[in-house]
Amino acid sequence: MKTLKIGVVGAGRIGKLHVANLMTRVSGATVVAVTDVVAESAKALAAQFGIPKVYGDYCELVNDPEIDAVFVCSSTDTHSVISYDAVMAGKHVFCEKPIDFDLDRINKVINAVDQMGVKFQVGFNRRFDRNFKHVRDTVQAGTIGDPHIVMVTSRDPAPPPISYVKVSGGIFLDMMIHDFDMVRYLSGSEVTEVYTNGVVLVDPAIGEAGDVDTAIVTLKFANGAIGVINNSRKAVYGYDQRVEVFGSSGCITADNETPNLTTLYTENGVMREKPLYFFLERYNEAFIAEEQGFVDAIASDKPTLVNATDGLKPVLIAMAAKKSLETGMPVKL
Amino acid sequence: MKTLKIGVVGAGRIGKLHVANLMTRVSGATVVAVTDVVAESAKALAAQFGIPKVYGDYCELVNDPEIDAVFVCSSTDTHSVISYDAVMAGKHVFCEKPIDFDLDRINKVINAVDQMGVKFQVGFNRRFDRNFKHVRDTVQAGTIGDPHIVMVTSRDPAPPPISYVKVSGGIFLDMMIHDFDMVRYLSGSEVTEVYTNGVVLVDPAIGEAGDVDTAIVTLKFANGAIGVINNSRKAVYGYDQRVEVFGSSGCITADNETPNLTTLYTENGVMREKPLYFFLERYNEAFIAEEQGFVDAIASDKPTLVNATDGLKPVLIAMAAKKSLETGMPVKL
């Protein structure tokens, strides 16, 4: 089987993570080029993993004829432009989420993908988590019957810097967007209406930055089911990531991952481990699985498991959730 | 210590349950009289437990000078009238929930209780469940810090008869009313706003009767916390009764009660027992604890743990939830 040759745009935290996995954990692919707006970052990453080419500009990279596929790991505001250019250069594209906050620009990418017939995958890595995938598969298999209620608990261990909150688009676009994708994935249906309860309980500075830090969003789905997502920017016990789907024939829940499965009995109580601290720990294997999935989709010419439309929909839901918070009214999609 | 002499109005399912517990499990009290609109039911119950007096009319019972306290276990539409008459006769009253669906009639009872200085307790038995009580105590102790998110899952094993749905006031007044009381109890705060997502997924006949069978209600609390309750009329795996309170310093959850704590490993999987089937099984000990609590409150002249106002508030929330469902808008209290 031909090895997929990959160029990576962006050598920051998530770019490094993808490069490390692609070079050591993913089969059928290799990274042949990297670029970053900070040239030193790109060089250092290339040196660490023996990547032959370092480009000074993403345009050079996406036009390198040796390259089959591009990973877009740059800053969020450049995702859609780079993705578009890479697609138009005939490359398969893996784009970190979100594609964009601007719907026109997302649609421009979607249209380009259709036109060029390349593979496009968005980085909703949680779909590849062993637990959530099993919940989804169980729902799809009909084991719990028709889904009636979809529930997602998603709480971060600590809030991001206020500087990030100011530019991220806020809790619905930088955090709950994963959960909006998750409820689509678990329910197998589209969200048709949302209503938001959002408050500032973790840090007043988040409120001053125009965002909330604690939120419950209820949802209606096209298939008749209803759902609810709860988010907090700060769970002192670690990254709390649980889901539940209740249906006409049963219910399935997914619990948190922990560092190990031991139980300690002492005078103070019976203790188990806290959840894994944050997404790098919790979703390490999910990142590898999404990368392998992308490589395999290209090799076998099958659809990717998170396509460009899957990148668009959660943005639409996040915008509706934000509008619901602002208006205090339910918002239809 | 003087034995509390109790008269019981209503010899149906819940009346029988209270009589049986009062005569065998509760200390410091005895049932001396019973009445029911079906005279035979009252006689049979009296015979079974050796209760000396059977009255043909509740008025006779509430005016019997030997009686210290009255349990109101009659049909829902008679709760407030009988309670009022018993209170005005100077009796302590334990009233099954709800006191009434009419706010004026509830307030009339509340005022009578104030006027007469008797004890009044409403039958929100779940407050006495060992799990929920421990969650409440943990929240009160500050162990999880300030409450941020309050979650209640409450699903019945099977829907009631359609005839009941037609007169019960619907899911918010006959089922979720327990959960409205629960969130007040767990959060230690009042509900200020609700928004309802309600659908018919279990049985179309429930929809035809003007009710929903699956609902998610989100809530705002006076102390700033937010919350969510989900209800289903039919969980095929049994009575699903779980709560969770998340706060600034931690989170506490309560799991279902089961017939035993065994685990079976076979070729088919690793199995634990289903939740106890329904409220008679799940809340058996909670019923006894609420009865004992009522008897003890009288003996020690302390406030009851679920007073008349606690009977009123969940009715108000239920009405708001119903209105939210009808209007599709959030409703303030």
Added chain:
Amino acid sequence: MKTLKIGVVGAGRIGKLHVANLMTRVSGATVVAVTDVVAESAKALAAQFGIPKVYGDYCELVNDPEIDAVFVCSSTDTHSVISYDAVMAGKHVFCEKPIDFDLDRINKVINAVDQMGVKFQVGFNRRFDRNFKHVRDTVQAGTIGDPHIVMVTSRDPAPPPISYVKVSGGIFLDMMIHDFDMVRYLSGSEVTEVYTNGVVLVDPAIGEAGDVDTAIVTLKFANGAIGVINNSRKAVYGYDQRVEVFGSSGCITADNETPNLTTLYTENGVMREKPLYFFLERYNEAFIAEEQGFVDAIASDKPTLVNATDGLKPVLIAMAAKKSLETGMPVKL
């Protein structure tokens, strides 16, 4: 149904427990007489529960023609004599464990029971625990196939006083005797050989008193299965009472009972409750069930669930385990 009239010999801790349950929780029976070598104890207990007769001597009690059944709750060294006299007086007998440490005296009781045709039950209350009963029923139903390995973990929260250790017969006769009964109950088979590993790790004074405080006993059963029991006199986290039966088609385990089923998540970890502290807490419902079982066996003229032979066998196994510890060799029964 005729009410069973019971006389209780012994008003100490276990006698009080049985009287309280018989008077408040068990149906079809009432305590009509009590006696104790300390007359004041008998009087106080009678007063507390309204028991009409207090005898100064157990002989008077067992010969009272009104009494149908006798509970033998006196000191261990008097169990067999009182049981014998009660049986010979034609009374049904519930005898606290052990019947005796002397095999001749046990056999004398067994023979008397056979001769008189009365009901006889030994106080191995753990058979009535909801978890162990379910394990036993599952094994009996064939769900796990043929039993291969039977495991019992049984650890007390704190050692008894040294004065007790000196007269109790030691860990095998006062503590592990319950587990010897349990393995017979769970396996449905007889123990044929034991080997003991016993050490002093909790308190040197226990060693000085001629006993061990930590022990593992391995067992062979007549049906081919093998088993192991581990005991400790001191588990700082409370009363640890778990069993496991592994067979050709699966495995079933029973976990500890706890005060409630909540889970607390904090910065320090994920905590559940410790096991219930000791036998009065853990086996409260089991005591009631064994008492009710005894009453029901008499009412329906069915065999008791723990007969006199069931009282003998664990004593034989305990003696073999003790001999194995002394000789360092396996001992056949």
Added chain:
Amino acid sequence: MKTLKIGVVGAGRIGKLHVANLMTRVSGATVVAVTDVVAESAKALAAQFGIPKVYGDYCELVNDPEIDAVFVCSSTDTHSVISYDAVMAGKHVFCEKPIDFDLDRINKVINAVDQMGVKFQVGFNRRFDRNFKHVRDTVQAGTIGDPHIVMVTSRDPAPPPISYVKVSGGIFLDMMIHDFDMVRYLSGSEVTEVYTNGVVLVDPAIGEAGDVDTAIVTLKFANGAIGVINNSRKAVYGYDQRVEVFGSSGCITADNETPNLTTLYTENGVMREKPLYFFLERYNEAFIAEEQGFVDAIASDKPTLVNATDGLKPVLIAMAAKKSLETGMPVKL
């Protein structure tokens, strides 16, 4: 850091596993040569992973001056000879367990390792399992105080072929040997005496081959603790691998690993996943960790975590357990 150049002797199941991990998951090492008595197997493995050299004979491999370290993955009866030759050729050696069944030959290897000053590691991979390692670390940290009781449950999903049973040395040398290593690891102490209960319950053919298939071995340790291991050749629910250490200040247990952490509620019960099927699934990460540990020990010139003596001790315990089974008596070490 210099890359460790490894030669692998044996291209069977375990050899392939080590090569695959070393080439894809372990950092700081690469496989440069492979050999197997079946030349085709070596060639195929080399081709798959791009290993440059294939030797026709292990002697050539261990004398290749480019090679720093040798993995001995050949058939059990050749482990000690190849290890010895590799050590005497100045190579670091990773030897699959057991080193040998002959004590003289094991000691010859131990002496050679001492003489040559090379690193030597035995393949007791379970020490690197995240759960068992955490139990060990917790015991070492003193969290549970002095260890009193060490328990290991270790059951295979299916028995090996009878042909294997005939040459493997039997259950104590091919299966329980891992558990003998585990109790040394967990207790931090040496086994001083064993007593074996062993029976044939899974397959009579195992008995005809002179072995047992179900066994309980009790142990005494030099530090005063006692322990017990139970083994079965066939657990229909999968690979059952649990440990427990009970001590003066608490108890720690490790539960099985499962494919995911979901729970399914249906009319049939509440189901979790079965344990991972067998050692390739369960100990995949442990294999990688032991390989990385070996590579790191060489790079940092630190002792390996499972040295040659750790290879000898479990063989001695296994032989004692076998002798105990044969004689029916406890055996001192």
